[in-house]
Amino acid sequence: MKVEKTMKPDAEVKVVGGAKMYPTRTIVENAVESKDHTTLVAAVKAADLVETLSSEGPFTVFAPTNKAFEALPEGTVETLLKPENKEQLQTILTYHVVAGKYNAADIAKLIEKNNGKAELATVSGGTLVATAKDGKVFITDENGNSSQVTIADVNQSNGVIHVVDAVVLPKA
Known part of the structure; x- marks a missing residue:
């Protein structure tokens, strides 16, 4: 994975979803x-994770886009948003x-150090596997489904966001 070593001060402010992501704001604020x-x-x-993701952290968040959620089977998001499914939603x-x-540089080093696969322990207690192919980073869930990092290193005051193109799911 190629990572730019010399960055201008303005390079820290990335645009995601049409909005500037300021590194002085929390994950939720951005x-x-x-x-x-x-x-x-x-x-x-x-x-009820706003407070958690607004806390000091630091956290690394693989943030699925709206299109990633839309790719889930019809009705999945609506079902997960119901109060009675809060615990399952929290886990996901x-x-x-x-x-x-x-x-990105940290993840690239972990991938290289671990023979092409870096295991990342998630806050939910599961594992994601990071791999690189053709200069792109992929995150694979415990079910073998992959998500590509489409925007890396969106720095926050309490961590970093990597935008991904698919929702990853823990083993059921």
Whole structure:
């Protein structure tokens, strides 16, 4: 994975979903501004995870886009957002979160150090596997489903977000 070593101060402010993501804001403060993450934000609110993801952290969040949620079987998101499914929703969302701040260079080093596969322990207690192919990073869940990192290193005051194109799910 190629990582730019010399960055201008402005390079830290990335645009996600049409909004600038300021590294002085928390994960939640930035995510609510992204037009591409309205489903994720609604899910975080429904799961009562706003306070957690606004805390000091640091966290690494693999943030699925609205299109990623839309790719789930019809009715899945609506079902998960119901109050009676809050615990399941919390598990799925925290499966996208790793304790600590792992930027793209950190993940690339872990992949290289571990013969092409880096295991990342999620906050939910599961495992994600990071791999690289053709300069792109993929996150694979415990079911063998992969998600590509489409925007890396969106720095936050309490961690980093990597935008992904699919929802990953823990083993049922």
